[in-house]
Amino acid sequence: MKKIVFLLASFSLIPISHAGLDLSKIKTRLGASFIQPKDHPGNLYDGTSTSISDGYAMTISTLYFVSPHVAIDLLAGTAPKHDIYGNGTKIGHTRYLPPTLSVQYNFNPDGKWNPYIGAGVNYTIYLNEKLFSGDKLDITNSFGFAATAGMDYQINKHFSLGAEARYIDVNSDLKINGITVGNGDVNPMVYTLTLGYKF
Numbered sequence: 001m002k003k004i005v006f007l008l009a010s011f012s013l014i015p016i017s018h019a020g021l022d023l024s025k026i027k028t029r030l031g032a033s034f035i036q037p038k039d040h041p042g043n044l045y046d047g048t049s050t051s052i053s054d055g056y057a058m059t060i061s062t063l064y065f066v067s068p069h070v071a072i073d074l075l076a077g078t079a080p081k082h083d084i085y086g087n088g089t090k091i092g093h094t095r096y097l098p099p100t101l102s103v104q105y106n107f108n109p110d111g112k113w114n115p116y117i118g119a120g121v122n123y124t125i126y127l128n129e130k131l132f133s134g135d136k137l138d139i140t141n142s143f144g145f146a147a148t149a150g151m152d153y154q155i156n157k158h159f160s161l162g163a164e165a166r167y168i169d170v171n172s173d174l175k176i177n178g179i180t181v182g183n184g185d186v187n188p189m190v191y192t193l194t195l196g197y198k199f
Helices: 002-011
Strands: 026-036 049-052 055-065 070-077 081-086 089-097 100-106 113-131 137-139 142-154 159-168 171-176 179-185 189-198
Touching: 026 070, 026 159, 049 179, 055 189, 089 137, 100 142, 113 137, 113 159, 113 171, 142 171, 142 189
Parallel strands: none
Antiparallel strands: 026 055, 026 189, 049 081, 055 070, 070 100, 081 089, 089 113, 100 113, 113 142, 137 171, 142 159, 159 189, 171 179
16 A cells, blocks of 8 residues: 555656646656666675565656756656575565656657666665564665666657666665664666656
8 A cells, every 4th residue: 555655646746737837848657667686785794695686666757858858857666675685595675765866868759769868866765674583674775876778669649668777876784783784785777667658
């Protein structure tokens, strides 16, 4: 239920006509995303080798075109679940929210095929960190660089299908019972199939 509420809340980011904005400059991309963290984000200070499982999420990207080619892109989505492993054994799990703000350049915005690239910043907020041992796990939030590349195929005036890949720089401290025990460079790749709508 929380996932649905968050997704619906994301739609509220779409400006509405009485806000004085030109709706023809707005596009949304609703996506199904596969999230692939870095294979080996790091070791704990005691030498434990850590890894994080892949995950899935629903995402929504809201774009506002400040020119025919340049758009401000805000990405939001549901909170994916990732299992945490220590020396190959599952030891816990976590969820997170990954809002990302980018500037995006669309090479052929009025064409049938529209490739695009973008760069910006991401703020990753961790939720529901848990260790099966019962110890208290805390993963610090992360602020970092983000990059994207993708392609849209315009079906008609309003709808498009697309695919994109995003790189997100995520670096967090890991704390157990309030003590910092290591650092992780998660740095996920996010691969998304999208359904776009241009107002």
